[in-house]
Amino acid sequence: MNDIARLAGVSKKTVSRVLNNSPFVREETRVKVNELMQEMGYTPDPQARGLAFRRSFLIGMVFDNPNAQMVVTMQEGVLAGLKGSGFELVVHACDRNAPDFLPEVSAFVERQKLFGVILLPPISENNALVEMLQERGCHYVRMASAVIDEPGNLVASTDSLATAEAAKHLAKLGHTRIGFIAGPPGFRSRAERRLGFLAGLKEHGIDLPARYSIDGAYTYESGIAAAEKLLKLNPRPTAIFASNDEMAAGVYHAARQLGLSIPADLSVVGFDDTPVSRRLWPPLTTVRWPIHDMGRAAAQHLLNAASDQPADDDNAVFPAFLVERDSTASAPK
Amino acid sequence: MNDIARLAGVSKKTVSRVLNNSPFVREETRVKVNELMQEMGYTPDPQARGLAFRRSFLIGMVFDNPNAQMVVTMQEGVLAGLKGSGFELVVHACDRNAPDFLPEVSAFVERQKLFGVILLPPISENNALVEMLQERGCHYVRMASAVIDEPGNLVASTDSLATAEAAKHLAKLGHTRIGFIAGPPGFRSRAERRLGFLAGLKEHGIDLPARYSIDGAYTYESGIAAAEKLLKLNPRPTAIFASNDEMAAGVYHAARQLGLSIPADLSVVGFDDTPVSRRLWPPLTTVRWPIHDMGRAAAQHLLNAASDQPADDDNAVFPAFLVERDSTASAPK
DNA sequence: CTGAAAGCGCTTACAG
DNA sequence: CTGAAAGCGCTTACAG
Numbered sequence: 001m002n003d004i005a006r007l008a009g010v011s012k013k014t015v016s017r018v019l020n021n022s023p024f025v026r027e028e029t030r031v032k033v034n035e036l037m038q039e040m041g042y043t044p045d046p047q048a049r050g051l052a053f054r055r056s057f058l059i060g061m062v063f064d065n066p067n068a069q070m071v072v073t074m075q076e077g078v079l080a081g082l083k084g085s086g087f088e089l090v091v092h093a094c095d096r097n098a099p100d101f102l103p104e105v106s107a108f109v110e111r112q113k114l115f116g117v118i119l120l121p122p123i124s125e126n127n128a129l130v131e132m133l134q135e136r137g138c139h140y141v142r143m144a145s146a147v148i149d150e151p152g153n154l155v156a157s158t159d160s161l162a163t164a165e166a167a168k169h170l171a172k173l174g175h176t177r178i179g180f181i182a183g184p185p186g187f188r189s190r191a192e193r194r195l196g197f198l199a200g201l202k203e204h205g206i207d208l209p210a211r212y213s214i215d216g217a218y219t220y221e222s223g224i225a226a227a228e229k230l231l232k233l234n235p236r237p238t239a240i241f242a243s244n245d246e247m248a249a250g251v252y253h254a255a256r257q258l259g260l261s262i263p264a265d266l267s268v269v270g271f272d273d274t275p276v277s278r279r280l281w282p283p284l285t286t287v288r289w290p291i292h293d294m295g296r297a298a299a300q301h302l303l304n305a306a307s308d309q310p311a312d313d314d315n316a317v318f319p320a321f322l323v324e325r326d327s328t329a330s331a332p333k
Numbered sequence: 334m335n336d337i338a339r340l341a342g343v344s345k346k347t348v349s350r351v352l353n354n355s356p357f358v359r360e361e362t363r364v365k366v367n368e369l370m371q372e373m374g375y376t377p378d379p380q381a382r383g384l385a386f387r388r389s390f391l392i393g394m395v396f397d398n399p400n401a402q403m404v405v406t407m408q409e410g411v412l413a414g415l416k417g418s419g420f421e422l423v424v425h426a427c428d429r430n431a432p433d434f435l436p437e438v439s440a441f442v443e444r445q446k447l448f449g450v451i452l453l454p455p456i457s458e459n460n461a462l463v464e465m466l467q468e469r470g471c472h473y474v475r476m477a478s479a480v481i482d483e484p485g486n487l488v489a490s491t492d493s494l495a496t497a498e499a500a501k502h503l504a505k506l507g508h509t510r511i512g513f514i515a516g517p518p519g520f521r522s523r524a525e526r527r528l529g530f531l532a533g534l535k536e537h538g539i540d541l542p543a544r545y546s547i548d549g550a551y552t553y554e555s556g557i558a559a560a561e562k563l564l565k566l567n568p569r570p571t572a573i574f575a576s577n578d579e580m581a582a583g584v585y586h587a588a589r590q591l592g593l594s595i596p597a598d599l600s601v602v603g604f605d606d607t608p609v610s611r612r613l614w615p616p617l618t619t620v621r622w623p624i625h626d627m628g629r630a631a632a633q634h635l636l637n638a639a640s641d642q643p644a645d646d647d648n649a650v651f652p653a654f655l656v657e658r659d660s661t662a663s664a665p666k
Numbered sequence: 667c668t669g670a671a672a673g674c675g676c677t678t679a680c681a682g
Numbered sequence: 683c684t685g686a687a688a689g690c691g692c693t694t695a696c697a698g
Contacts, residue, residue, distance in 0.1 A: 001691065011669045016693060024667055043444050047389060048691030050380045051674045058423075068608075072401040079426050088445060090391075090421045093412050111376050112421060220612060249612040256614055275401075276612050279553060279582040281589055334675065344685045349677060357683055381675030384690045 004042055008033050019044055021307075046086065055113045057087050059302055062105060063120035064096045066218060067244075069274045070291055071120065074143070077295020078118060085303055087115065096123055102132060109138050116140055116302040118295075122187045124148075139305045141298040145189035152311025155298045155318070157289040159189055159271075160196030162320035163241070166269050166287060167200025169322055170239045174331035175267060176206055179230035179237035180213040181223060181247050193243045193271060212237060216247045223250020231258055231266075238331045239267035245274045245286055248327075252280055263329035273323055282326035289320035337375055341366050352377055354640075379419065388446045390420050392635055395438055396453035397429045399551055400577070402607045403624055404453065407476070410628020411451060418636055420448065429456055435465060442471050449473055449635040451628075455520045457481075472638045474631040478522035485644025488631045488651070490622040492522055492604075493529030495653035496574070499602050499620060500533025502655055503572045507664035508600060509539055512563035512570035513546040514556060514580050526576045526604060545570060549580045556583020564591055564599075571664045572600035578607045578619055581660075585613055596662035606656055615659035622653035 005012045010029060017025050018033040025033075036042075050056040061078065065071055078089055092108055094101060109117065109132075116139030123129065124142035130149075133140045142149050145159040170178055180197060183190035198208055214229055216222040223242055227250055230237055242248035248270030252262060260266050262282060270277055273288035297315045304312060338345045343362060350358050351366040358366075369375075383389040394411065398404055411422055425441055427434060442450065442465075449472030456462065457475035463482075466473045475482050478492040503511055513530060516523035531541055547562055549555040556575055560583055563570055575581035581603030585595060593599050595615060603610055606621035630648045637645060 012692080013669060013694095014667090017668085020693085026667060029667085043440070045384075045446075045691050046444065047380050047383045047446065048674090049693075051378075051384055051676085052691080052693035054674070054693095056380060058421075068405040069401045071405050075424055076426050079424065088391075088423045088425075091408055091412065091424050092421075093409050107376075111379065113378075113380065220608070246608075253612075253614065275553070275579075276609055279585075279609050279612065281586065281614070345676080346678095346685060347683090350684085353677085359683060362683085378675050381690090382677075384675080384692085385677035387677095387690065 001042070001044065004033065004036050004040060007040075008036050043086075046088075050113065055115055058090050058112055058114050059087050059299070060090050060092050060109065060112070060114045060117040061120065062092045062094060062108075062117055062123055064094050064123055065120050067246075067272065067274065070272070073291040074118075074120065074295040077292040078299045079295075080292070081296035081299025081303070085299075085306075087303070087306070090114070094123070096126070102128060105129065106132050106136070109133065109136055114138055115306060118298045118302070119143060121145065121189060125188045139302055141301045143294060143298060145192045147317065148188065150311070151313040151316035152301055152305070154316045155294045155301070156316060157294065157318050157320040159192035159287075159289075159320055160199070162287040162289070162322060163193045163196035163271070164200030164203075165322045166241060166271075166285075167197045167206075168203060169285070169324065169328065170241070170267060170269065171201060171204035171206055173239075173267065173328060175239040176331070177235055177237045177239075178206065178208065178212065179227075179233075179240040180208055181216045181226040181230070181240065181242040181251070182213060183243040184215065184217045187218070190243065197241055216243065216250075218244050218246060220246045220250045220253075223247030224254050225250075227251040227254035228257075231255065231260065237266075239269070239328070241269045243271055245270040245272045245277045245284065248284055248286065249276055249280060263327050265332060267328040267331070269322075269328060277325070280327070285325045285328040286323055287320050288323045290318050294318050334375070334377065337366065337369050337373060340373075341369050376419075379421075383446065388448055391423050391445055391447050392420050392632070393423050393425050393442065393445070393447045393450040394453070395425045395427060395441075395450055395456055397427050397456055398453050400579075400605065400607065403605070406624040407451075407453065407628040410625040411632045412628075413625070414629035414632025414636070418632075418639075420636070420639070423447070427456070429459070435461060438462065439465050439469070442466065442469055447471055448639060451631045451635070452476060454478065454522060458521045472635055474634045476627065476631060478525045480650065481521065483644070484646040484649035485634055485638070487649045488627045488634070489649060490627065490651050490653040492525035492620075492622075492653055493532070495620040495622070495655060496526045496529035496604070497533035497536075498655045499574060499604075499618075500530045500539075501536060502618070502657065502661065503574070503600060503602065504534060504537035504539055506572075506600065506661060508572040509664070510568055510570045510572075511539065511541065511545065512560075512566075512573040513541055514549045514559040514563070514573065514575040514584070515546060516576040517548065517550045520551070523576065530574055549576065549583075551577050551579060553579050553583045553586075556580030557586050558583075560584040560587035561590075564588065564593070570599075572602070572661070574602045576604055578603040578605045578610045578617065581617055581619065582609055582613060596660050598665060600661040600664070602655075602661060610658070613660070618658045618661040619656055620653050621656045623651050627651050
């Protein structure tokens with residue numbers, strides 16, 4: 001920086017002003033300094049800037065999510081959004097049920113003086129965490145399945161609309177006895193997906209009796225267990241909606257054990273459109289949500305905050321939608 | 334830090350010495366300072382330390398790997414190993430085929446003054462990258478499928494031994510016409526898995542004719558394409574080894590299209606033991622390697638370097654091994 | 667619009 | 683075994 005200042009014939013301070021887009025620099029000076037920085041391949045030291053600013057140029061991604069594909073795709077989306085910004089992404093896996101969960105994350109944020117954090121579900125739904133971040137003056141973006149915060153602090157998919165679509169898809173195929181495998185309590189997406197599905201059924205005058213609705217845990221094994229219960233019912237459901245793909249894979253397993261053919265005997269719908277949905281046989285009808293784009297949007301929210309730009313309200317909600325493949329067909333007569 | 338120094342009645346410098354485990358501190362002073370730090374909940378500012386040290390307390394994870402589950406599990410392993418060390422993990426996805434791949438990673442390392450980086454395959458096999466890191470004085474650990482560096486810079490699985498085991502497993506089941514789907518050129522694991530498999534077959538006097546060996550790309554689609562070619566051969570192979578699980582899933586797809594039953598008509602073996610291997614039907618016989626432990630070991634290598642401890646030679650090679658499930662059975666008569 | 671001084675929180679020589 | 687001075691590379695007041 002000293003070199004740049006010397007060569008440009010200005011003070012260190014002026015170089016700093018150019019770096020920080022201060023309006024108090026003559027256009028001529030700005031251009032000259034910028035050119036010199038380009039030439040010399042100069043990039044400011046983020047640690048030194050951070051020390052002076054009393055905050056770092058790091059973004060944290062805090063997660064405790066079982067869906068690996070989701071986590072990686074989200075990371076890649078965020079990294080794409082952060083590219084060239086000078087901010088870097090620090091990952092922080094944690095255990096939301098640990099007794100020191102909150103103080104642990106708090107210590108992380110404070111020690112690294114994070115500029116902001118991106119919260120993945122279900123941690124993103126933890127209000128105590130968000131309050132802690134606000135107190136620390138740490139920016140944040142919550143990834144969620146519904147609108148649970150202001151647009152500037154949120155990137156959400158429309159889970160309930162998508163599951164309503166799924167319900168209507170099944171109803172149109174003539175299914176009336178439909179099984180539902182819910183997500184686990186503690187995930188907002190459990191409620192969103194459930195409520196949307198019920199609403200979609202209702203439009204077609206279809207009811208979901210309590211015994212046709214079983215709680216799962218978003219795991220393969222829980223999908224098997226839930227499907228076994230549902231397929232034991234009399235009369236048996238002709239279709240099952242599983243609140244994620246992993247559980248839908250469990251439904252496939254249970255159906256196969258019982259000699260049921262998909263989709264002839266049983267239609268199945270999942271949620272997430274993870275790679276497994278295309279590895280299953282037949283390929284799974286499921287709900288897709290734009291994880292990569294949402295990660296990029298989260299990064300953009302944070303960069304807006306960093307440059308004091310207003311929140312981009314149009315970049316907060318992303319539609320999820322049904323992808324029809326071969327696991328759904330007309331209800332058996 | 335000033336507070337601590339004042340309360341302890343020593344200079345800032347002495348506190349610093351305690352922090353850095355300098356031997357030149359009286360035991361009594363050390364204990365007193367440590368107690369005070371504990372009491373006050375003091376943690377040194379990594380940015381300030383970094384600025385003075387001319388390097389940061391950040392570890393980079395550089396990757397361009399298609400296996401999301403692997404990436405996340407590796408991250409979690411590294412984070413577990415780094416926990417409490419004061420080091421944080423910065424993720425850096427990149428495109429190994431981009432023209433500015435090397436300068437881009439180089440700029441990242443230099444700008445952040447990374448203490449070290451962890452390289453995931455296939456990037457870990459790039460020698461030009463490693464030379465660049467050495468020149469920069471940046472510590473590194475290569476994750477690999479074979480011993481390609483000194484133990485202190487390496488965490489490797491024993492891919493070739495594991496595929497030899499897989500080959501012998503198939504041979505013992507009576508298979509003699511075996512198809513092989515290789516990984517793509519540019520991955521060291523391609524050669525390791527191939528050579529090990531050939532060696533295993535050889536032990537049983539079995540040959541792999543060229544037309545029974547097809548190149549894949551570690552993707553589902555490439556697995557389908559390769560399997561279609563193999564299953565068209567006359568005589569048809571009674572078993573197929575796919576160099577990863579994704580391609581094995583492709584083999585399932587192709588077999589099903591042809592009305593072949595697994596394992597009655599065709600035995601299948603994969604590699605990676607990703608979740609998909611248990612979602613397939615029947616569950617896939619595959620090779621497991623201890624990704625989480627390997628991530629933790631990589632972190633440990635870097636922490637050893639940070640505390641000037643000698644490399645832990647016994648913590649560099651991790652055995653991969655066959656997990657027998659239901660996709661392999663005796664060769665059809 | 668621009669600059670000289672002081673400081674962010676730590677560490678490295680250099681003395682003692 | 684311990685301390686006073688100078689510095690890491692930047693920014694924030696404060697002047698002009």
